Amino acid sequence: MQYSEMTREALAAEYERLRAAHQRFVLSGNRLDLSRGKPAADQLDLSDALLTEPIDRADCHLAGGLDARNYGVPLGLPEMRAFWSSLTGIPAEQIYIGGNSSLALMYQTLVRGMLFGMADSPRPWCQEPKRKFLCPAPGYDRHFAITEALGFELIPVGMRSDGPDMDEVERLAADPAVKGIWCVPKYSNPTGVTFSDDVVYRFASMKTAAPDFTVMWDNAYLVHDLADEGEHLADVFAYARECGTEERFCYFSSTSKITLPGAGIAMAAFGPKSFALHAKTMGISTIGFDKLNQLRHLKMLPDAEAVRRQMRRHAALLREKFEILENVLSRDLGGLGCATWTHPKGGYFVSLDVTDGCAKRTYELAREAGVTLTQVGATFPCGLDPRDRNLRLAPTYPSKGELLLAAEVLTVSVRLAVLEKLLQS
Amino acid sequence: MQYSEMTREALAAEYERLRAAHQRFVLSGNRLDLSRGKPAADQLDLSDALLTEPIDRADCHLAGGLDARNYGVPLGLPEMRAFWSSLTGIPAEQIYIGGNSSLALMYQTLVRGMLFGMADSPRPWCQEPKRKFLCPAPGYDRHFAITEALGFELIPVGMRSDGPDMDEVERLAADPAVKGIWCVPKYSNPTGVTFSDDVVYRFASMKTAAPDFTVMWDNAYLVHDLADEGEHLADVFAYARECGTEERFCYFSSTSKITLPGAGIAMAAFGPKSFALHAKTMGISTIGFDKLNQLRHLKMLPDAEAVRRQMRRHAALLREKFEILENVLSRDLGGLGCATWTHPKGGYFVSLDVTDGCAKRTYELAREAGVTLTQVGATFPCGLDPRDRNLRLAPTYPSKGELLLAAEVLTVSVRLAVLEKLLQS
Numbered sequence: 001m002q003y004s005e006m007t008r009e010a011l012a013a014e015y016e017r018l019r020a021a022h023q024r025f026v027l028s029g030n031r032l033d034l035s036r037g038k039p040a041a042d043q044l045d046l047s048d049a050l051l052t053e054p055i056d057r058a059d060c061h062l063a064g065g066l067d068a069r070n071y072g073v074p075l076g077l078p079e080m081r082a083f084w085s086s087l088t089g090i091p092a093e094q095i096y097i098g099g100n101s102s103l104a105l106m107y108q109t110l111v112r113g114m115l116f117g118m119a120d121s122p123r124p125w126c127q128e129p130k131r132k133f134l135c136p137a138p139g140y141d142r143h144f145a146i147t148e149a150l151g152f153e154l155i156p157v158g159m160r161s162d163g164p165d166m167d168e169v170e171r172l173a174a175d176p177a178v179k180g181i182w183c184v185p186k187y188s189n190p191t192g193v194t195f196s197d198d199v200v201y202r203f204a205s206m207k208t209a210a211p212d213f214t215v216m217w218d219n220a221y222l223v224h225d226l227a228d229e230g231e232h233l234a235d236v237f238a239y240a241r242e243c244g245t246e247e248r249f250c251y252f253s254s255t256s257k258i259t260l261p262g263a264g265i266a267m268a269a270f271g272p273k274s275f276a277l278h279a280k281t282m283g284i285s286t287i288g289f290d291k292l293n294q295l296r297h298l299k300m301l302p303d304a305e306a307v308r309r310q311m312r313r314h315a316a317l318l319r320e321k322f323e324i325l326e327n328v329l330s331r332d333l334g335g336l337g338c339a340t341w342t343h344p345k346g347g348y349f350v351s352l353d354v355t356d357g358c359a360k361r362t363y364e365l366a367r368e369a370g371v372t373l374t375q376v377g378a379t380f381p382c383g384l385d386p387r388d389r390n391l392r393l394a395p396t397y398p399s400k401g402e403l404l405l406a407a408e409v410l411t412v413s414v415r416l417a418v419l420e421k422l423l424q425s
Numbered sequence: 426m427q428y429s430e431m432t433r434e435a436l437a438a439e440y441e442r443l444r445a446a447h448q449r450f451v452l453s454g455n456r457l458d459l460s461r462g463k464p465a466a467d468q469l470d471l472s473d474a475l476l477t478e479p480i481d482r483a484d485c486h487l488a489g490g491l492d493a494r495n496y497g498v499p500l501g502l503p504e505m506r507a508f509w510s511s512l513t514g515i516p517a518e519q520i521y522i523g524g525n526s527s528l529a530l531m532y533q534t535l536v537r538g539m540l541f542g543m544a545d546s547p548r549p550w551c552q553e554p555k556r557k558f559l560c561p562a563p564g565y566d567r568h569f570a571i572t573e574a575l576g577f578e579l580i581p582v583g584m585r586s587d588g589p590d591m592d593e594v595e596r597l598a599a600d601p602a603v604k605g606i607w608c609v610p611k612y613s614n615p616t617g618v619t620f621s622d623d624v625v626y627r628f629a630s631m632k633t634a635a636p637d638f639t640v641m642w643d644n645a646y647l648v649h650d651l652a653d654e655g656e657h658l659a660d661v662f663a664y665a666r667e668c669g670t671e672e673r674f675c676y677f678s679s680t681s682k683i684t685l686p687g688a689g690i691a692m693a694a695f696g697p698k699s700f701a702l703h704a705k706t707m708g709i710s711t712i713g714f715d716k717l718n719q720l721r722h723l724k725m726l727p728d729a730e731a732v733r734r735q736m737r738r739h740a741a742l743l744r745e746k747f748e749i750l751e752n753v754l755s756r757d758l759g760g761l762g763c764a765t766w767t768h769p770k771g772g773y774f775v776s777l778d779v780t781d782g783c784a785k786r787t788y789e790l791a792r793e794a795g796v797t798l799t800q801v802g803a804t805f806p807c808g809l810d811p812r813d814r815n816l817r818l819a820p821t822y823p824s825k826g827e828l829l830l831a832a833e834v835l836t837v838s839v840r841l842a843v844l845e846k847l848l849q850s
Binding site: 038041044051054067069071099260261284285289293 | 463464466469470472473475476477479480481482485492493494495496497524525526528529532533536539540549551567570571574575681685686687688706709710711712713714715716717718
């Protein structure tokens with residue numbers, strides 16, 4: 001029965017029952033964590049080859065008499081660029097190989113805009129009197145933090161089930177001070193949404209007042225399916241070529257959650273003009289990235305089929321955890337009318353919306369009972385959830401036993417927070 | 426006998442003899458290279474352990490339940506910070522561990538100044554109407570290229586046998602638009618000069634008009650001695666603490682020429698306020714650097730004594746090459762009065778000064794005879810050698826046979842260039 005249909009007495013009784021349950025959790029002294037979007041140790045073990053497989057000196061000999069151990073090959077090994085081309089469909093000559101962090105490539109790309117301007121900028125962004133960036137929300141806090149640090153005004157944009165609200169995006173892009181937008185187009189962090197073909201096409205075809213409008217296309221979860229059949233994401237560069245807007249898109253991905261988060265291989269891809277500018281700036285700013293780690297990755301994952309096999313092993317481990325979380329959420333919160341949540345087909349998160357004004361209180365109640373949740377507001381620009389309702393749940397890192405317990409603490413906390421509000425009103 | 430004391434006829438005869446020798450080199454079709462400051466393959470083989478030694482899962486377990494394979498530990502492994510502390514004498518809490526490129530850390534440091542300002546900046550450097558940077562010359566082209574790209578006016582400063590001309594540095598630092606200086610304080614690129622205690626102390630104690638004057642202290646060759654006993658370099662942070670100028674210094678080094686140029690470990694160190702700002706900015710701009718490569722390095726080089734052993738092996742290979750070059754230079758150019766050169770006790774370069782106005786012509790003659798030299802002017806800000814006399818020689822990368830031949834082509838080219846000039850006058 002929905003809370004809204006229950007009598008005050010029934011609500012009070014339910015409150016007392018849950019209060020007692022919560023108190024038991026508090027006294028049990030648990031230390032659990034649902035905040036960390038990290039692979040668990042059993043997933044990391046799937047990449048033992050990176051720790052143990054030796055590289056031969058012969059593997060280091062590259063075309064043109066170059067040696068992978070020495071300086072050189074600043075754009076990345078041709079084989080690694082081809083590898084990413086086969087995963088993304090983007091031509092290898094538009095692909096740049098970085099270090100272990102795609103976030104670092106995103107930062108470097110936006111810093112390039114700040115200091116020198118993008119391919120079609122009238123001036124460097126740091127000389128713009130006012131600059132704004134669109135932030136589909138709920139979204140990824142580390143994205144928002146970068147544009148906040150670089151002095152952009154962050155404009156939230158609503159997320160729908162097929163991607164950002166494109167009417168809103170197009171309306172906002174009519175302001176020349178709006179210089180771009182953050183996107184996680186597949187299994188979005190935290191909603192799990194994959195952008196529809198229509199949304200992707202609108203990104204490629206839409207009019208923007210700023211000639212240097214930049215779409216930060218962070219395809220972090222491109223092969224991170226929970227089911228055998230992944231969700232379909234359209235090839236944004238194919239649409240962009242058709243629309244003549246290739247320079248608008250900066251594409252990023254990495255093997256952080258294919259192999260190892262601390263020691264993966266990141267990539268970026270750009271339109272041809274932007275690629276040349278990126279290569280020039282990076283050529284001044286670094287001696288190039290670690291090519292031995294590229295060799296290690298190519299040895300372990302020589303092609304897209306090897307990646308698919310690896311991701312099926314991850315999925316087998318992750319699926320059970322997403323199921324545990326889903327089961328507890330539907331058992332404890334289903335039908336009460338106090339919460340909705342996502343049912344992602346991939347990625348690392350479940351997004352939970354509780355009754356307006358109850359997310360912060362849920363966070364506090366969970367913390368008292370020993371469960372750390374992602375800071376409320378973290379999924380919104382500048383850390384402000386206007387309706388105080390969204391919680392990002394990360395089920396991947398705890399063990400299954402810990403996850404089950406943490407989920408139960410969570411649902412007790414959600415119900416208590418909502419009941420407190422109902423009983424106070 | 427010096428060229429200046431020879432008759433015109435004797436000079437002409439010498440010219441004809443060398444012209445014939447040069448022609449023989451041209452016809453022999455050599456393809457040799459003295460331009461690349463890279464370790465040779467036999468040096469890279471000294472770090473095979475990085476390619477072949479496995480890491481155990483147990484090695485990955487870090488304090489606080491962290492796992493080196495996963496996200497986290499953004500400042501670098503405590504053991505790696507302690508390792509660099511033992512090599513440099515800098516307190517570990519001021520040391521930041523980067524990826525494989527110290528040049529990248531230098532760029533990121535100066536970009537931080539551009540976008541946000543350094544610890545004591547009145548405003549971000551990008552908002553300064555005019556900004557200048559001091560460039561001791563001859564120096565390192567990649568340093569100069571960074572400040573040039575960031576829009577600094579590059580001011581050359583003379584190099585003396587004990588470091589930069591400090592009277593000139595102090596005079597120029599009285600201009601508030603001068604925001605800093607590049608330094609390679611030990612075995613300078615390309616002169617091989619190690620800064621004297623007096624020079625180091627003057628850097629720490631001097632007055633600067635800019636409150637955010639920044640000394641980019643690139644100690645790339647800190648343990649890169651050719652002889653058993655290396656040259657002494659004073660501890661700049663010790664002097665700076667004494668003078669209250671710790672925030673002035675940004676210190677950099679890496680294992681690029683201890684282990685592998687493409688896959689080493691870079692570090693930076695800062696004054697306490699600057700360290701906090703660096704850690705904050707890097708915390709926004711990356712998920713952190715590759716900790717597995719840090720583990721690999723700690724396994725191969727657990728302490729300073731292991732580094733000394735490794736560097737003695739490098740020295741044994743390098744010493745022979747520096748001797749070959751020195752022998753040919755003194756045999757062919759000694760006593761002619763047309764060239765002087767350095768006799769470095771470490772590092773990767775010999776700096777050759779020929780008669781004014783003859784460096785470019787030497788470069789061309791060597792190229793005709795199949796020997797690539799570093800572009801003339803590369804060692805000066807904006808690529809302009811005002812006296813057209815300096816050539817940077819890199820003897821480390823060719824084999825001993827190639828080096829001997831290349832050095833002979835070089836000395837023939839130097840003499841021809843000088844004789845051409847003398848005979849035309």
